[in-house]
Amino acid sequence: MKVKDIMEPVNGYLLPTDTLKEAVNKMRVTKRWNGQGMKGMVVLDQAGDLVGIMAIKDIMRAALPTYVADDSFSEVTWDGMLEEMAAKAANKTVAEYMSPKVITVYENDSLMKCAEIFLAKNLQRLPVLNEADKLVGVVYIRDIYHVITKVFHPTED
């Protein structure tokens, strides 16, 4: 099996110019096959090229002031600080907080390579490119896990 056999088609995307408020809404209303909202989405520019990836941790980071993150004195804060900082972050753009250096795989890559990247880079999803470096799908850590469960329990679905 190759990545293309287990990947899912691109299901919604964000624009770099989207505000975080818009991004959160897109992620909420776009449903995965299991009916859940998205916990991360690819970011495509006007030409449809992959320019980044945005996960819920990136959105959390937007609400976390640098001085709390870098100096780890999160113990000395006030009640309601997170909500207040989040309100300030609502109109920041996706471009400011997405991960611009996206790790990708090719559709003909092996599942073993995928599994290795998921573990080594601590990722949840990997955009999949074709030979022409165009985005054709996304493979999730759950998809790899599913392959392993099939090996353990071949008869169940």
Place this chain on the structure above:
Amino acid sequence: MTSEPSALAPVFQMDAAFWTASMVFLLSYVLIISERVHKAIVAICGASLMIGLKILDQHEAFHLEAYGVDWNVIFLLISMMIIINLMRPCGIFEYIAIKSAKVGRGDPVRIMIIFAVVTAILSALLDNVTTVLLLAPVTLLIAEALKVEPIPYLIVEAVASNIGGTATLIGDPPNIMIASKAKLDFMDFIYHLAPVVVVMMMALILVIYLFFRKKMQTTEELKQRVLAMNEKHAIKDPVMLKKSLFVLALVLVGFIFHGVFHYEPATVALFGAGLLLLLSGVREPHHIFAEVEWPTIFFFIGLFIIVGGVVKVGLIQWMSLKMLAVTQGNLLHTSMLLLWFSAIASAIVDNIPYVATMNPLIIDMAQQLWPEETGLALIQHPDLMPLWWSLALGACLGGNGSPIGASANVIVVGMAEKAGHRISFMKFVAYGAPVMILTVFIAMIYIRLRYYW
């Protein structure tokens, strides 16, 4: 007249060595100011050229006080950095900042004034960069809690750290360099500079009060947020904190008495660094030593050798003759010129290379003025002392004039930017330059009244 150099007959010759050394010096300083290459790299290259081109031999560069590295400065800096590196993670700075905000009862202007005073005191006893580096995050937190603009707080802290650092021998690198060159001790600085720094801080507080009293407002509800903070949570290692404070106290006592017992400040600081390393129980001190700011240290080492080269060939003597010609030997005029020129120069360029150059220049001027004196009688000639204080005051206070005038400013601007509050060059100048002019003006009156009455 003996064979001592006199004001009329310079002993140097404008030969090939003179021009070679001057070119290396000039090129190095231009590169340092341009910031195209890191200043530490420029300094090392310039220094090795001075030796490689046979301006200085290695013995002169490494071992002679007159032409080479001032190891007193180097070891004082390294030792203080080690002590601070061990102390930093304890959370004492954060504790002091939160406590200060609570003492200010959550009032924005009162907090700004208390932060200014705390920053000045910590900068006088430790280094400016560490002080602002550790106070700035708490400042941002408090400003967000009170929903007030954080930029004025951050600039006030940078400015206060530069003023506070002026007060003591260890407060600011120019003072460390001047102390070592002029053989001045810790108490000399306290006696001559601390009183005027206290006056400057009072002026700063008055300005803050008048300027921000109306602008900085918050609500009772937001004040409660600050009052509800628990500063004890900031303390991460209470045992190490006690050890650090004990050693720091010991070092400060050592500084106070180093002149009396004839120890160099570097000896006191090295003892403190060794003791705290021992008490800390660190088994593998690699990371503590690695955190010493080696670029700064090598910058100093290189500069000392570069300046040593131009001292040896006579460029510095040539400059001192020019300066005496301008002021016609009038020491009051020389003091005033030195004060303002140092302040303006330090606002525009790094004050460390500036002071490294001015130190031997002042000594040379003294040799022109009092050719019969030598040793301490020369470098601490009663009529020369105001020049040292003018240099110290000008070089330290000038740092407030622009965002690149002092390392503390650079740190503050960088941290503000990272937190999403951009401080433009002119924004800093708008706050810093008036403070610089005000404080240098106070210094001018002080020097006039105290030394030329």
